[in-house]
Amino acid sequence: MRSLLCLGSTGSIGSQTLDLVRADPQGLRVMGLSAARSVEALLAQVREFRPAFVALADADAAERLRPDLPAGTTLFSGTEANLELIAAADFDVCVHGIVGAAGLQPSAAVLERGRTLALANKESLVLAGALLMDLARERGTSIVPVDSEHSAIFQCLRGERMDRVRRVVLTASGGPFRDHDASDLARVTRDEALCHPTWEMGPRITIGSATLMNKALEVIETHHLYGLEAGQIEVTIHRQSVVHSMVEFVDGSVMAQMGPPDMRGPIHYALHHPDRRPNNLVGFDLGVFRELTFEAPDHERFPALALGYRCVEEGGDAGCVLNAADEVAVQAFLDGRIRFPDLVEVNRRTLDGRAAAPALRAGIDGLIERDAWARAAAAAAVVEFEGLPAS
Numbered sequence: 001m002r003s004l005l006c007l008g009s010t011g012s013i014g015s016q017t018l019d020l021v022r023a024d025p026q027g028l029r030v031m032g033l034s035a036a037r038s039v040e041a042l043l044a045q046v047r048e049f050r051p052a053f054v055a056l057a058d059a060d061a062a063e064r065l066r067p068d069l070p071a072g073t074t075l076f077s078g079t080e081a082n083l084e085l086i087a088a089a090d091f092d093v094c095v096h097g098i099v100g101a102a103g104l105q106p107s108a109a110v111l112e113r114g115r116t117l118a119l120a121n122k123e124s125l126v127l128a129g130a131l132l133m134d135l136a137r138e139r140g141t142s143i144v145p146v147d148s149e150h151s152a153i154f155q156c157l158r159g160e161r162m163d164r165v166r167r168v169v170l171t172a173s174g175g176p177f178r179d180h181d182a183s184d185l186a187r188v189t190r191d192e193a194l195c196h197p198t199w200e201m202g203p204r205i206t207i208g209s210a211t212l213m214n215k216a217l218e219v220i221e222t223h224h225l226y227g228l229e230a231g232q233i234e235v236t237i238h239r240q241s242v243v244h245s246m247v248e249f250v251d252g253s254v255m256a257q258m259g260p261p262d263m264r265g266p267i268h269y270a271l272h273h274p275d276r277r278p279n280n281l282v283g284f285d286l287g288v289f290r291e292l293t294f295e296a297p298d299h300e301r302f303p304a305l306a307l308g309y310r311c312v313e314e315g316g317d318a319g320c321v322l323n324a325a326d327e328v329a330v331q332a333f334l335d336g337r338i339r340f341p342d343l344v345e346v347n348r349r350t351l352d353g354r355a356a357a358p359a360l361r362a363g364i365d366g367l368i369e370r371d372a373w374a375r376a377a378a379a380a381a382v383v384e385f386e387g388l389p390a391s
Contacts, residue, residue, distance in 0.1 A: 003031045004271065005094040007082055007106055009045055010038040013097030013120040013146065016264050018045060020271065020279070027277060032089040034082050034098075037061040043068055053089045055081035057102075082106045086113065093271060095146070096121045099204055100327050101320075101371050104128055108364055114139040118270035120146035122221050126311075126319040128367050129224025143225070144270040149218055150225060151266035152244035152257035160249070162227060169246040169254075170218055171238035172297065175210035178237060182301045188340045190333065207330045211343050212297065216308025217326075220319045223312045230312040235305060237295045242288060260288050304344040307351060317360050317370045318351065324374035325350035325381075332382045342385040350378045 004021075008014045014033075021028045030049040035042045037058035043065055046054055054069065055076040056062035062077030069075060076084040086094070086109040093116040096107060103121035110117045111132060119125070124132060125143075136143050145151050149170050157165070176195050177185060193210045194203060208214030215235050222233050241261040248254045259265050260282050268279055282288075297305055311318035329346040332338045338346065357373050360366050 001029050002027060002093060002271065003029045003091045005032040005034075005085065005089055005091045005110075006030060006097070007034045007085075007094060007103070008036075008097035008099065008121075009033040010035040010041040011097050011099065013095065013263065013267065017095045017097070017267050017271070018049065020264055020268050021049065023279065024277070028271065031091045032085050034085055039065045046070065046073060053085050055085040057081050083109050086110055091115060093118050093144075095267065095271065096124075097146075099123075101127060101323060101368075104364065104368070107132060108135060111135045111139055111141055111143070114141045116141060116270075116273070117143045118146050118267070118273075119143050120267075122147055122150075122217055123323050125221045125224045126217050126323045127371065128364055129221065129319070131364060131367075133224055142273070144273045145221075145225060146263075146266050146270050147218065147221070148241075148261075148263065148266050149245040150221060151269055153222065153226065153247060155257045155269065156245070156247040156255040157226070160247075164250050165226075165228070165232070166248045166250050166252075167232045167234055168222060168226070168228060169234045169236055169248065170215060170222065171241070171243050171245050171294075172212060172215045172235055173209065173239060173241045174237040174297070175212070177210055177301070178239070180301065182298075185301070185341050186339050190336065193333070193340060203334060204327070204330050207333065207343070208326070211304045211340070212302035213304040213307070213326050213344065213347065216305050216311075217319075217323060219305075219308035220311050220322075230309045233309075233312075235297055237297050238293065240288070240292055242292060243294075258289070259283065260285060304347065307344070307347055310351070317357075317367065318354065320367050320370050321354055321357075321374040321377075322347055322351055324371045325378035328375050328378035328382065332386075338382055338385045339388060342382075342388070346378055346381045346385065349381045350374055353377050 006014050006017050030051045032051050032053035033045055034055035039061050053074050059078045094110045095118045097120045101123050104124045104127050107124035145154055153168050194206050219233050243256045243258050246254050246256040311322050325347045329343045
């Protein structure tokens with residue numbers, strides 16, 4: 001029996017994690033669940049899985065939840081709720097599905113406890129990859145990536161020496177606009193951008209897949225997870241989303257991890273790592289695997305991709321600034337305030353403005369301060385793009 005925490009349990013990653021628990025009730029036990037403000041969805045999960053601990057970041061939502069909790073369930077609420085949950089619960093692995101920079105401190109807290117961090121919150125590594133990797137080594141624990149691309153690389157590298165890696169190739173579906181002319185992108189709508197051709201994901205990641213900003217952030221994540229330089233990280237468009245990523249070794253051999261586009265696969269691997277437990281997920285399916293195609297990304301259509309490589313080259317707080325700007329820009333696009341192409345321009349302007357930022361304090365607190373600075377800078381950039389015509 002492996003015990004787990006599920007942070008962001010009502011979101012896409014959290015819901016799929018609990019699907020796996022339902023399928024393996026003798027192998028997995030839920031010790032704690034957390035959400036931001038989804039009272040009804042969280043209550044249904046609590047009644048089903050009976051965790052000892054529950055956390056809600058929204059204090060008002062927590063008070064609405066409290067009267068309906070089963071006896072013996074401890075509720076944490078407010079901005080420190082996830083950190084209190086991590087400190088109180090006894091668990092083997094934490095599936096971390098919180099979206100955005102808000103996930104950084106919970107990531108550090110799990111590692112501080114020496115527990116396995118099954119990480120879907122890529123922002124943690126984009127913001128503070130060097131710090132978190134050092135912390136994992138100091139505490140003798142592991143960060144097991146849940147992103148399908150990084151899970152694929154992680155699995156391909158199992159038992160391999162990093163000095164025998166020539167490069168890694170991250171695959172990207174190309175999103176819904178992979179065949180659009182760049183000149184047409186100013187007219188795309190919110191609903192069109194949220195219609196991903198192969199994956200079902202939350203809105204921020206779906207928009208990031210449409211711009212390829214999600215892949216830019218994964219380039220930064222790859223750099224930190226595996227110690228690779230920008231020239232060792234490539235991106236290819238793979239429309240079928242079956243090859244989740246590849247590793248090329250110094251002898252020219254290429255190893256790929258493959259499977260249908262189902263996030264339950266990498267979640268299951270992370271839950272049981274280093275073991276592989278049986279499950280009923282689909283493996284090879286001729287209908288899915290029949291055609292596999294690869295093509296170079298169009299940098300005119302996807303200018304966001306270059307920003308990820310720029311952050312790897314510049315280092316320091318660049319990833320932190322880019323991520324914060326993108327969170328602000330994506331919300332502005334979802335709210336109808338800016339056009340689709342303005343997303344990358346808000347990010348670029350914010351990144352360009354790093355030179356004017358205050359001196360960076362060391363540690364996670366310093367990066368949290370830089371995140372706040374970048375959000376303010378991005379919000380100012382959004383104002384400049386508001387109201388521009390969609391043509």
